[in-house]
Amino acid sequence: MAAVDMLNITVFGKGGHGAMPHKTVDPVVLAAQYVLALQTIVSRSLPTTENAVVTVGAIQGGTVGNIVPDQVELRLTIRSFSKETRQLILDRIKTIGNNLALAAGLDSTRLPVYELLDMSIPSVYNDPDLGMRLRRLLSRQLGDSAIAPVAPVMIGEDFGVYGQTAERIPSYIMWLGTVAPERKKRASSGAIELPSLHSPRFAPDYLPAINGAVRLMSLSVLELLQAN
Numbered sequence: 001m002a003a004v005d006m007l008n009i010t011v012f013g014k015g016g017h018g019a020m021p022h023k024t025v026d027p028v029v030l031a032a033q034y035v036l037a038l039q040t041i042v043s044r045s046l047p048t049t050e051n052a053v054v055t056v057g058a059i060q061g062g063t064v065g066n067i068v069p070d071q072v073e074l075r076l077t078i079r080s081f082s083k084e085t086r087q088l089i090l091d092r093i094k095t096i097g098n099n100l101a102l103a104a105g106l107d108s109t110r111l112p113v114y115e116l117l118d119m120s121i122p123s124v125y126n127d128p129d130l131g132m133r134l135r136r137l138l139s140r141q142l143g144d145s146a147i148a149p150v151a152p153v154m155i156g157e158d159f160g161v162y163g164q165t166a167e168r169i170p171s172y173i174m175w176l177g178t179v180a181p182e183r184k185k186r187a188s189s190g191a192i193e194l195p196s197l198h199s200p201r202f203a204p205d206y207l208p209a210i211n212g213a214v215r216l217m218s219l220s221v222l223e224l225l226q227a228n
Contacts, residue, residue: 001124001173002053002079003086004156006117009034009074009097011061012110018066028061030104031072034097034112035059038076041092052089053079053154079154081123090116124160127170134172137223138216150175176213178204 011034013027035056042052054076061072076093080086097112138147163171179187179194183205187194195201 001152001157001160002051002081002154003121003123003160005078005080005086005090005120007076007078007090007093008115008117009076009093010113010115011072011074011097012101012106012112013068013070013072013104014106014110015070016068018068021068024068025105026068027072028069030100031059031061031074034074034100037096037100038093041089041096045088045092046085050085051081051152051154052085053077054089054093055079079156081152121156121158122160122164124157124173125163126172127163130170130172133223134174134220137219141219174216176209176216178206178209180205180208 011027011031013030014025015027016024038054038056041054046052055078056074056076058075059072060075062069078086078089078093080089094112094114097114101111102108135147157173159171159173163169183192183194186192195203
């Protein structure tokens with residue numbers, strides 16, 4: 001799972017009457033250019049083998065259609081897998097924003113303000129040796145069909161903090177299947193749609209899921225309590 005950063009950006013301009021835009025520096029237009037330019041970071045500044053996401057999830061600015069406002073707020077989420085990629089993205093966001101503001105005619109006192117929120121989490125690192133040990137155990141106890149690898153995803157997870165503390169205790173995150181085989185088969189055929197995790201319609205088959213989770217965790221803990 002990816003590292004997550006949330007970033008708020010205030011784009012400034014020079015407000016005025018909407019009928020006389022030549023006497024303003026329109027932050028709405030500037031913000032629109034900025035949003036599009038941000039999409040080039042992943043596609044043009046990162047190697048094609050490096051995955052990342054820069055999403056502008058909210059734009060807030062202005063009050064009515066005939067007034068050019070003084071500023072526009074952008075709210076972003078940034079996803080990355082490596083520290084180097086994360087820093088490159090943050091640097092490029094500022095470089096692009098500052099230079100667009102200067103190109104629009106603003107001086108250095110009206111450059112965008114960047115607020116990195118205090119809620120960043122690192123990417124999840126699964127210890128390979130620990131993972132192989134658990135895989136051998138679960139294959140032996142539950143069968144090979146009970147285990148499936150999961151490709152990296154850009155979803156963030158606080159679990160990423162484990163294993164990256166000063167103690168460097170190995171960690172490994174496992175996903176638990178919560179859909180009964182018959183429902184999964186119907187979903188694969190298109191007969192039903194399975195809601196996603198954050199959907200209000202999310203409805204796991206809780207009895208087998210809870211029982212399976214208890215067994216999974218119990219087997220794993222008992223294995224790890226044994227001497228290597």
